[in-house]
Amino acid sequence: MTRNNRLTLHHRISLVIRLALGAVFIFAGVPKIMDSAAFAGAVYNYQLLPDVLVNLVAIFLPWLEVVAGAFLILGVWLPGAIIIYNGLMLTFMAAIIISAVRGLDINCGCFSTGASEAIGWKTIARDMSLLLASLYLLFAVFVKNIESGRRFPKKTAACRPNLRT
């Protein structure tokens, strides 16, 4: 077993985090897709977007969560998917913190469109841990250069046996 064959610690950690974060976004996105009207109401209640954008965001955002989540799990287009994931987490954090500071008494609309969860410190703490995990992935992919769960470096022309001779 050469050194290249081994999964590094960062590989293992980032694989686990990728699967977990991907599952979280898919789990969060699907109910919003199923009930766009109710999610649009939740978006409107945040009072952060102009009216024109409310429904478009309500249609678009859940799919972005599901696609980014699926790509993280599958290891497809990781650099792009991770940037989008981080961007979404930052946006959600900002929206929730702004609403908490403004004292808005609204539903989170985070995991379901129902009235199950009001925004509060618990929501902020949960989002903060998700954000930390996704920042770690950002570090793993962009600094440690872990692009996918791939164990072996890509074969280069130099490694290929020359069959013609």
Add this chain to the structure above:
Amino acid sequence: MIKSIFIKVLWQIPAILAITSCLGLGFNHIRSNRVPLICYWSEQLQGSRAQGAVHIIPVEEAARLFKNNNAIFLDARPESLYNEGHIRDALSLPWQEVDEKFIEVAEKIPADMAIITYCDGANCELCDKLAVFLCELGFENVSAMINGWTVWNRHNLPVSTGNTP
């Protein structure tokens, strides 16, 4: 290496956004309960309350009528939210489907009872609109309970779940 990952990000993010737009708009187009792409929420919602056309009932008053069995509650939220939880004995009359469902629900409203409409969220005015609609149809003694579902829960008043009252 750094450069190649940067280039990947540059094309992957627009590609993911494009895929997401297609999925979101496509799915919204083919589904039965699609939402309009652009909806002027504030204009639609704020008219009725600003004009003072609706009698707003505080939760304490609503709770008193509930205990004396003097009022019937109408849930203006989408049916999925009604099923997740609603004020006990409330009937579901989603504002989005009011034209189709109204006749069926109207038959169940006892003649001598006050009607209280509610939805959820301080800015949710589905209940106002429903109340105005009922007033215009000639129902007397109609009021709206603002942020009804949330305040009802906060006062620990009786609720039920499922698609029956």
